[in-house]
Amino acid sequence: MARGGGWHVVVLLLLCSAFPAVKSDGSDHKYKVGDPVPLYANKVGPFHNPSETYRYFDLPFCSTGELKDKSEALGEVLNGDRLVSAPYKLDFLVDRESEVICKKKLSKKDVAEFRRAVAKDYYFQMYYDDLPIWGFLGKVDKEGKGDPSEYKYYLFKHLHFEIFYNKDRVIEINARTDPNALVDLTEDKEVDVEFMYSAKWKESHVPFEKRMEKYSKSSSLPRHLEIHWFSIINSCVTVLLLTGFLATILMRVLKNDFVKYAHDEEAADDQEETGWKYIHGDVFRFPKYKSLFAACLGSGTQLFTLATFIFLLALVGVFYPYNRGALFTALVVIYALTSGIAGYTGASFYCQLEGTNWVRNLLLTGALFCGPLFLTFCFLNTVAIAYHATAALPFGTIVVIFLIWALVTSPLLVLGGIAGKNSKAEFQAPVRTTKYPREIPPLPWYRATLPQMAMAGFLPFSAIYIELYYIFASVWGHRIYTIYSILFIVFIILLIVTAFITVALTYFQLAAEDHEWWWRSFLCGGSTGLFIYGYCLYYYYARSDMSGFMQTSFFFGYMACICYAFFLMLGAVGFRASLFFVRHIYRSIKCE
Incomplete structure (x- = not known):
């Protein structure tokens, strides 16, 4: 958090206020001729490493007067923004011709710093009346024999601003460098x-x-829209194929099973039961490690709720381009406010599984996702501090996040857990469970957990992989993603495919007389998260130009947390779908 600005953000978060756009000093964005318009320098960094950014004046630019930091909201700080007053004076409707900011003698150290920045393709970012400005610091002249030792490095020293206005409002600003004004x-x-x-x-x-x-507009160009719609058509074809498979094969098999099991009791007594009916006394036997299972289900349900709310905010236009930090603020606030859902779901299901130590289960639920995320953050924040990057969170921001966790997340988790424990809901099993479990017959290798997870994760991943590139290019690049309606459709398709494929694999598992389907359904549902992490490897090494220890650790560290969240969320979806299916088929037959 910016200096001294922590408490008012906490109050805003606790009151769950809307996620407003960042306001400039001219809060109504209306100006008269000659009025100063707020201009802030934000950060600089290698163009291909979006996480590796530094304060603008970490480079030896000259400044005029005392630098003033702009107070920033929580989401802006999490986004790595560090706004400070810029040296340019761009008063409203005042043209300027070759104004000198300052004259400076660059020392050998300064020259080396600028040369290193130009060699790494550094860009700068500023905000003028909340409008973003981008530009590069310099250029590398590679004309010659291609030997890097013969390259020439130039720093741009003249910046020209072209500003568009409509009456008393600033509408657009562009910045371009003078190619003839160079410093060798x-x-x-x-x-x-x-x-x-x-x-x-x-x-x-x-x-x-x-x-x-x-x-x-870049997201809405006809060529890009065509690819997005191709992605949706690809996903829909996957759904149709899968539902067709279930309708023609799975439902036909089930119908035959129901007909066979509906024979009169005398005929049934003469036959030995086979297939999924044969294990009716074991199919609702509670799983091993039921405290961990209930915690996974609680965390997955919370993350599913979080994703749903984020999509709703996106669809109503909250995350418009350059609404700085709105997404991060929304993630922090909604995760804190939905922790009660995790506590309620985890404790309620744990009690349904006849668990007794609900307090330990509640602690496990709270730490299941936050624990790995916290450890990852500690490591990556240490790396950012070592690099002196803006990704390193100030102490005040860490205190704010801790207070949100201590004053909002944890109490709601406990209240949800108490409500879940006192709900006294019983597990609804349509058949009785026998005292002793049956032995699972030997099964071929492809019915083991890992091959089943590979099959379960491939189809949902194939339904979303085209859209993944645009999401990655937005999160880990400089593209702007705004077509949230298409993304929401792809998300719905992902949920449907995950549920259907998990149900199909659960049926085949039960038909093979393997009654340990609880964990299997969760793991199969969540396996798409592992495929997404595999895509991370492909994207980093084949589709991006990211490099360096900091960028590599940030990319794979935070993507591991995101994919883990997908694993828990889709695992909960897969298990819920399988539970509904298993209850339905065993309720439809008569089991002695």
Whole structure:
């Protein structure tokens, strides 16, 4: 959190206020001629490493006067934003011609720093009246024989701003560098530099309410829309094939089973029961490690609720382009407020499984996802501190997150657990469970857990993998993703395919007289998360230009947490679907 700004954010979060857009000093965004318009420098960093960003003035730029940090919301800090007053003076409707910011003698150390930044393709980001500005610090001249030792490195020293306005509002801003105003950084020697800028105002007829639309147009280009719709068609075909498979094979087999099991009792007595009816006395035998199982189900249900709320906010337009930190704020707040769902679901199901130590189960539920996330954060935050990157959270922000966990997440988890324990719901089993379990017959290798998980995860993953590239390019790149309606459709398809494939595999497992389906259904449902993590390896090494220890650790560390969340969420979906199916088929037959 920015200095001293922690408590008001806590109050806002506890009151569960909406997720407002970041306001500039001109809170109504209306200006008169000559009024100062807020301009903040945000960060710099290698273009291909989105997590590796640094404060703007970590590089030896010259500044005019005292630097003023802008107070930032929790989500902005989590996003790595560190806004500080920029040296440019862009007053409303005031043109400027080659204004000098300052004259500075770059030492050999300064030259080396800038050269390293230019070599790594550093970009800068600023915000002018909450509108983003991007640009590169310099360029590398690779003309010659291709030998890196012969490259020439240049720093841009003149920045030209082109600003569009509509009446008293700023509509758009573009920044471009003067290709002729360069500083040669190739040699380690002192250099005198005049940092300059110019500004030109132009009238625009775009209304203020639509000024952010230009940033989302890239997602809506016909070529990209065509690929998105191809992704949906691919997913729908997968769903149709799977449902067709279930309708023509699984339901036909079930119908034959019902007909066979519906014969009169005398005929049934003369026959030895085989198939899934044969294990009716074991199919509802509670699973091993039922405390862990109930905790997984509780955490998965909470994460499913979290995903649902995030999609609802996205569909109503909360996460419009460059609404800085809104997504991170929403994730923190909604996760805290839905912890009661995890506590209730975990404790309630644990008591249904005749568990006795519900307090331990509640602690396990609370730590199942937060524990690995906390350990990952500690490691990655240490890496960011070592790199002096903006991804390192200030102490105040860590305190705010701890207070949210201590004052909101934990109490709601406990209250949900108490409500679940006192719900006194009984497990609904349509058949009685025998005292001693039957022995599971030897099964072929492809009916083991890992091959079944591979089969269960492949189909749901194949339904979403085309869309995954655009999501990754947005989260771990500079693309802007705005077509949340298509993403929501893909998410629904993912849930449907996961539920159907898990039900199908559960039936085949029961038909093979393997009654230990509880954990299997959860693992098969969640196995898509493992496929997504496998895609992370492919994306990092084949589709991106990310490099360096910090970026690698951030990518694989946080993606491991995200894929683990998918594992828990889809595992809960797969188990719930299988439980509904198993109850239905055993309720439909007469079991002695």
